[in-house]
């Protein structure tokens with residue numbers, strides 16, 4: 379998932395943060411975009427690129443299952459009738475969108491043989507006949523996206539008349555707009571649409587637009603465009619495209635169509651109800667239970683693996699929990715603990731027998747890893763401190779990340795960005811991959827919940843997910859997490875008894891800087907009323923005794 383794609387990277391970075399700095403991790407990205415800039419970006423939306431303006435809220439319930447499928451709109455119409463224009467205007471009119479993608483039929487042109495290519499360059503290949511499109515692949519990619527799974531869709535080059543070898547990875551759209559001349563032709567595709575639109579346009583206007591576009595953007599000559607138009611485009615329009623208008627729920631004019639687009643956007647907005655609110659709060663409050671380190675965790679958490687509380691582990695925790703520990707010591711002991719946790723986590727990878735010959739010529743019957751793909755995924759930013767340990771234990775491990783942030787006032791998780799290794803992005807590899815998911819602590823479990831759901835959507839089996847974390851709050855969301863995903867293993871360093879709701883101020887100084895001095899001294903935490911804190915702050919859940927904000931203590 380990407381934020382505001384369809385513009386070049388530099389411009390995008392400036393839109394996200396005019397200073398060019400990394401987007402602030404503790405704030406929703408929407409707050410940094412000015413509305414007119416965002417609207418311009420939305421109108422330029424590239425096809426086949428997930429667009430999000432404010433992060434993706436939870437799309438699943440407490441049982442871990444999807445609450446709903448993506449809302450799919452199919453837009454058909456003649457070539458250059460304005461299908462893409464209508465799709466982009468809908469995106470723009472939707473305004474604050476969770477995640478949307480414009481999926482183009484063009485991506486699904488079949489791979490062409492050398493003979494086909496010769497015909498295509500001589501304007502003698504019929505690209506407008508339904509047989510030119512790989513309809514089964516089109517429908518299966520759309521079905522995956524609709525069901526919330528990732529899809530790797532083909533990339534087509536109009537200049538080369540050919541499908542390229544690479545594919546485009548798409549994941550996470552809650553609204554999918556499909557556009558293409560034959561978008562309403564195939565019954566299997568039609569069955570996937572929640573709303574069907576046909577763009578009706580005069581033939582002479584379509585021809586004029588097509589000449590201009592194909593000459594400027596697709597490297598064609600006027601002669602060639604006219605020849606192709608008369609031989610294939612117009613007959614196919616009359617025989618295959620225009621007749622599909624009978625399946626449409628709405629006919630939209632190919633020009634002057636702002637009223638129709640507003641009506642469609644209102645309709646879609648009404649259909650997309652927000653079922654995600656307050657999931658974090660529910661996770662935090664489900665069946666709180668006062669567990670202490672002496673309790674038998676197995677009974678409540680069948681797949682929670684806690685490091686043995688040896689004096690050494692307790693000693694490391696004592697340093698990490700101490701608010702006066704200097705940053706360099708904090709980093710050193712965090713790395714030590716994360717190595718220890720990673721060693722424990724690796725025990726859950728499958729091993730097979732391997733015999734080697736020792737330097738003295740004897741046989742040693744040992745073991746070796748029997749899994750092809752192992753990777754790590756950090757939940758940013760606090761998963762980062764666990765990376766060093768994992769890298770020490772598995773050399774050259776591929777790492778990915780998920781940026782999951784809390785929505786400022788509700789504390790609900792939002793998926794803002796995902797950068798996953800190839801062995802997760804490709805479904806056939808994901809099914810056999812083992813993934814170490816890293817986050818500093820599991821409090822409410824909301825971020826962990828979202829990250830696990832992302833991996834499952836990609837086809838990683840539950841039993842191949844090993845969540846590695848320093849601390850788990852016994853009274854928090856870990857129980858719901860284990861109930862929803864019983865086969866996911868959680869390896870942690872300690873179980874803390876308390877999870878409490880709180881309001882954190884934006885600029886609270888790190889604990890070691892906070893002095894108990896006179897009010898007003900820089901660095902002194904100001905005492906605020908609950909109302910003031912609510913107005914200025916963000917909702918957080920605090921694990922106690924905990925280690926404070928692990929990401930801040932490690933990085934800042």
Ligand SMILES: Nc1ncnc2c1ncn2[C@@H]1O[C@H](COP(=O)(O)OP(=O)(O)O)[C@@H](O)[C@H]1O
Nearest residue numbers: 456457458459460461462463587632633634635
């Ligand atoms: N309602 C409209 N008003 C003005 N120009 C339009 C409108 N719809 C489309 N166009 C222009 O016509 C051309 C073709 O439109 P496009 O949306 O790419 O067509 P299609 O996707 O149907 O092939 C583009 O240059 C686009 O800007």
Ligand SMILES: O=c1ccn([C@@H]2O[C@H](COP(=O)(O)O)[C@@H](O)[C@H]2O)c(=O)[nH]1
Nearest residue numbers: 456457458505506536539540558559611
């Ligand atoms: O290699 C190709 C593939 C397709 N075409 C023409 O493109 C249009 C469909 O695209 P729109 O954006 O909907 O106009 C179709 O009419 C094909 O004739 C092509 O020329 N070359």
